[in-house]
Structures are given as C-alpha cells and as structure tokens.
Amino acid sequence: MSDLSKRRLKTWIRLLGVTRAAENRLRDYLRREHGTTLPRFDVMAALWRRREGVTMSELSRMLLVSNGNATAVVDRLETDGMVRREAEDDDRRRIRVRLTPGGLAAFETMAVGHEAEVDAIFAELTETDLDRLREILARAGKNEAGRSE
Template sequence: MSELSKSRLKLWVRMLGVTRAAEADLREFLRLRHDTTLPRFDVLAALYRRREGCTMSELSRMLLVSNGNATAVVDRLEKDGHVRRTPSPTDRRTVFVALTPEGLAGFEGLAAEHEEEIDRIFGDLSREEIETLTNVFKRIGVKR
C-alpha cells in the first residue's frame, strides 16, 4: 500500500466518524425534542418534496429502503395523522401516500428546527470551509 492509499483509508474512517457522530446527534435531538425518529423524519421530508404524493414503491426507492421498512414507518405516521394512503383507482396493488395538512404543518416546524440543529452541529465551520468540503464531496462522487 502506498502512503496516499493509507491517507485515503484514514480519510474514509474520518468521514464515517463524522457522519455517525452527526447522525447520532440528530437521532438524539429528534427523540428528545420531538419524540420522533430519523426514519420518520426522512419519510416526512421525502413526502414534503413530493407534495402530490407518491407510490409506496417510489417512496422506498427515494429513501433507499425496503418496501417493508417504508411501510412500517408510514403505518405509524398514518396512525398519528401525518400521512394518508389512497388506493390507486386503476391498480388495486398500488397505494399512494401523501402528507396530510397536519403532517405538512408539523413537518415545516420540525424541518426548521432540524436545520437549526444541523447548523449547530457544523457551526464551527466557516463558509469557505463548507464550500471547500462541498466541492470536494461533489468531485469525489461515488464511482461504480
């Protein structure tokens, strides 16, 4: 292994550490301040971006999770009145899911506090550092 290869490996470990620490902070924030979970937040955010709603399969693909995982989260959100399911009029196997007005309003407040929490987590970074990291991550991409 070259020295550069070892440096890349250390970078990977550092990136994982930062990601895991930030995610742990967010999970704790959502649990303590909002009595919710990161998967619930992710589903609400995806449906917020798709205001017209989407199929359960589309939602699973957007979130990169199994249909079963998405269904379990949507079940709880529906029970709490945040989302509604609507059967497709043309295909009984297809179900559309969308935010309810209550879900939309609740998510907007949650999203604002989520942004504040992200700002706190990365608050030590200057604008220039953020731009540099953003550009580096864009350049890296994921090569398959």
C-alpha cells in the first residue's frame, strides 16, 4: 500500500467519524428538542422542498432508502397528522404524499433549530474553509459518480 493510499484511507476514516458524530448530534437534538427522529425530519425536509407532493417511489429515490423504509416513516407521520396521502386525479393508483399545514409549520420550526445545530457543528470552519471543503467534496463526488459498477 502506497503512502498516498494510506493517507486516503485515513482521510476516509476521519470523514466517516466526523459524519457519524454530526449525525449523532443531530439525532440527539431532534429527539430532545422536537421529540422526533432524523428519518422523520429527512422525509419532512424532502416534502418541504417539493410542496406539490411526491409519489412514494420519488420519495424513496430522493432519500436513497427503500420503499419499505419510506412507507414506515410516512405511516407514522400520517398518524401524527404531519403528512397526508392523496390519490392522483388522473391515476387513482398513484399516491402523492405531502405535508399538511401542521406538518409544514412543525417542519419549519424544526428546520430553524436544525440549521443552528449544523452551524454549531461547523463553527470552527471559516468561509474559506467551507468553500474549499465543498470544492474538495464535489471533486470526490465526481470521481465516485464516474465509476462504473
């Protein structure tokens, strides 16, 4: 193994550690402050971005999870009155999921705190650091996206 290869491996381990620590902090924040979970927040965020609603298949693709996982989260959100399912007019078999007015308000409240937590997680990074990091991650993503399986 070359020195550069070892450095890449150590970088991957560091990146994974930072990601897991940040995710754990956000999970804890959402549980403590809003009585919710990160998957529920993620579903609500996806639906907030697509106010017209999405099909379950679209939601699964957006979140990179299985249809079963997305369905389980949506079921709980629907029970809590945060989302609703609606059959499409032109094809009653296709169901769109969207935030309810209460779900929209709840998400927007959670999103403010979530942003503040993310800001605190990255508080030690300057604007220049963030710009460099985004550029580096974009390059790394392009390299991965270009791979063929």
